[in-house]
Amino acid sequence: MDDRDTLASLISAPLQPLDERWRSPERAAELAQARALHDRDPDDYWVWVAEKHRWITKWQSVRAGELGDFRYFEGGRINVADNCVDRWAENPATADQPAVVWEGEPGDTRTLTYAELSDEVGRLAGGLRSLGIGHGDVVAVYMPNLVEAFTAIHACNKIGAIYTVLFSGFGRDAVASRLAAARAKAVVVADAIYRRGRPVELLETLRAALPDAPTVESVVVVDRTQRGVELAPGEVSYAALLAEHPDGAATVALDPNEPAFLIFTSGTESRPKGVVHSVGGFLLGTWANVHWQAGPVEGDVYWVAADVGWLTFPIQAVIGGLAHGSTIACYEGALDTPGPSRFYDICERHGVTQVLCAPTVLRMLRKFGDDLAADHPLPRLQLITVQGEPLDGETFAWATETYGVPIVNAYGQTETGSTWTYPVTGVDDLKAGSAGTPVPGHAFAVVDEEGHEVPAGVKGNLVMTRPFPTLARTVWDDHERYLSTYFGRFPGRYATNDEAVVDADGHLWVLGRADDVINVAAHRLSTMEIEAVVTTHPRVVEAAVVGIPDATKGTVPVAFVTVTGGSADEVPDEVRALVGDTIGGIARPDRVIVTAAMPKTRTGKIMRRLMREVLLHGEARSDTSALEDPGSLDTLSAAVKG
Structure with missing residues (x-):
């Protein structure tokens, strides 16, 4: 069997019609409308998305420029926290709805309504302003999945500060290098967090890193463990900061194209690469991503079983999820702690209706066995959607049979700012292992080494062929690196650096990194x-x-x-x-x-x-x-x- 036969075998999975229980005629009609707008002009589709949001100032034009240098909704002004938090808190129908339902690894819980979330975000925003943090300053968020991760991110959004989330597993050198590269002015950090039954000290690590991060002026400390924190010079208590600023802070009107946050990618390179995403572009794109991939409706509880340091969590939960006024479940710790039933326990305890996770989570659950799954039938569960790694057909089949819900496989990257190809929930049929077809607003090609498009069934390099709002706008402090990394190989197109193939039905199969x-x-x-x-x-x-x-x-x-x-x-x-x-x-x-x-x-x-x-x-x-x-x-x- 040669390579072409192997590839044909890999992508030969038949279409599996979506069970009628999960079909939604209303969503099908809406998707047909969105696809018609895209077919007329993808920018018309993005106008439809933009009109779902609250703008402080209406835009003057939809898009200017092409890949490598583009802008959306010029002249408009918008605020992410206003759209994700305040507009739901101001609405009597949603003010008392849970926004975040949180559970810590030791079993402690906390729920914030939209009204409570808005109040805490406003107080923290006022506190950051009192520390000298303003529009364009960089704030690092060094913690895992805590409620304070939501409030810190949206406090930055509210005042126009640029945030960067540091993975809570980072050690001293990784923290120091990223703080220095970002030129962070402040850090919001938990004293420690719980992971696999033990506290992991974050504040100690941060203190060790600060000598190599000279731009940091203030540290806001969340007393996660309630052990009592003895503050050092330059450190302030998160709780005290909230108490001191009951009046909050004014919402800043922002250009939709200016930086909202930067996220550092890991890899073999010694120099951290801070990918920059925009204010309005990321908001609009992530709203659309959650809308088509998760399909939240009133009464849903959406659990994004990922770490806030993985861009998926801001996409699906902190920004895209809250932009829908959804209830987001959030869990601090390891999914197999204190035992293998923890995943099921969380779903049952909080009435989870949709789960997003990496395929590895499904493989872990499969390893735990069918008996455990049978003991936890999860009657409220309606969807499992996965991303982050290729989904193998065996895991797809096991999860489909075990949970009896659609398994939606999505593909995207840190740089694309959202997943952009997957079967639309409630509408599209599925294929074991494929990433479906592109959702409206996105266009791609699979090309050979010379940049020529290859036919169906032939693998090649996956590229994006036109701009879309969530695509990263630059690399922090190094725009030339941005241009050479993503546009140097195939000029005029964004190189994902992934290999892919399109099958006879038009479904995209991402085969992994080209390297x-x-x-x-x-x-x-x-x-x-x-x-x-x-x-x-x-x-x-x-x-x-x-x-x-x-x-x-x-x-x-x-x-x-x-x-x-x-x-x-x-x-x-x-x-x-x-x-x-x-x-x-x-x-x-x-x-x-x-x-x-x-x-x-x-x-x-x-x-x-x-x-x-x-x-x-x-x-x-x-x-x-x-x-x-x-x-x-x-x-x-x-x-x-x-």
């Missing part, structure tokens, strides 16, 4: 293609494939697997045979390594580059700041050594 394509004896193989076969083994729950140098073949694949059941002695040979029989000997893994843990980010993305480094060097050598469990590298190293 995860390995060249074995002159045959280009996507690691996702090999992983998709490996996960069909009945005992394999999760798989990751990486390429390593080989003197004869140039590169050979190595597969890491986690398994269920008892002894795994036979699994490596069985997996190698399975891949050889399915794809061909050229794709047969050189090694299959059974490991109890894989290095992942807190959002569940497998860090394949670290796995490759452990294979090649016996240790991880690049950025590990996003690693959720440092002990997973020790487990992996032991597995590699055999």
Whole structure:
């Protein structure tokens, strides 16, 4: 079987008609209207989205410029906090509706209505103003999924400060480098947070980082653990700041194209890359993203089971979710703590109707077993939507059968600011593993190395062919880096640096990073293609494939697997045979390594580059700041050594 046959097999999943229980004629009609607007002119569609929001000043023009240098809704003025918090708090029908339903890992809970959220956001905004924070200043938010993450972000939005969320798993060096790169003027931090049953000290880490972050003038401390915090010079209490500013702060009218926040990407580069998203563009795009992907209606409880440090959480919860006036469930800790039923417990306790998570979460639940799922039927659940990594067909099938709800697979990137291709909830049919078709307002192509579009069934480079509001506008302090990274390879188009293929039905299949394509004896193989076969083994729950140098073949694949059941002695040979029989000997893994843990980010993305480094060097050598469990590298190293 050659590479084309393998690809055809991977994307041959049949269309699965959406169960009539989940179809919505009203949404189908609305989507038809939106697609008609897009077909006439995508900018007409974005006007339709813009008109769903409250503007302080109406715009004069819809769009100016093209990819690399574009602006939307020139002349308009808008505020994100006004649209996500205040307009719902001012409405008698929604003022007392829960906005955030929060649960801590130890089991403590807190609920804020929209009226209460608006009050706390206003008080914190007033407090930040009293500390000298104003329009255009940068505020870092260093905490996990706490209510205060919502209030800090929207307090910044209210006064026009630029926020940047620092992953709560970052250590001293990662925090210091990002604070320095952002030129942060203030930090809002939790004293500590709970993770896997123990407190993780954040304030200590921040204090150690501050000598290398000279622009930081103020630190606002949230006493998460209630242990009592002895404040150092330059630190103020979050609670005291709220108490001192009952009158809040004025809402600032902002240009929709100015920076709202920056998010730093992790990778092999030594210099942090701060991707910048805009005020109005991000608001409008994330509203549309949640509208089509989650389809919230009155009475829903939407749980975004992701970390606030992963852009998915601001997209789906803090901005896009609240922009709908939705009730957002928020959980602080690990989904398997104190035991494997925690995911189900949260869904039951808070009446969750929609869940967004990484595919890794579904694979974790599958590993926990069918009996546990059967003990927790989740009658209110209506949708599970996943993103962040490719969704394999086996996991799709298991989740569909187990939970009996649509499993919507979406694709997007930090730089795109939202997912932009997926089956629209309540309308579109599904395909196991595909990312559906683009939603209105977005256009793409799959091209070869010379930039020529390839036909259906042929894989190539995924590019975006026209602007859309949520696309990142620049790299902080380095616009040339932005242009060269995203527009240098295919001028006039945004390069996702992912490989993809379109099937005969027009569905998009994202195969993974272009640099995860390995060249074995002159045959280009996507690691996702090999992983998709490996996960069909009945005992394999999760798989990751990486390429390593080989003197004869140039590169050979190595597969890491986690398994269920008892002894795994036979699994490596069985997996190698399975891949050889399915794809061909050229794709047969050189090694299959059974490991109890894989290095992942807190959002569940497998860090394949670290796995490759452990294979090649016996240790991880690049950025590990996003690693959720440092002990997973020790487990992996032991597995590699055999």
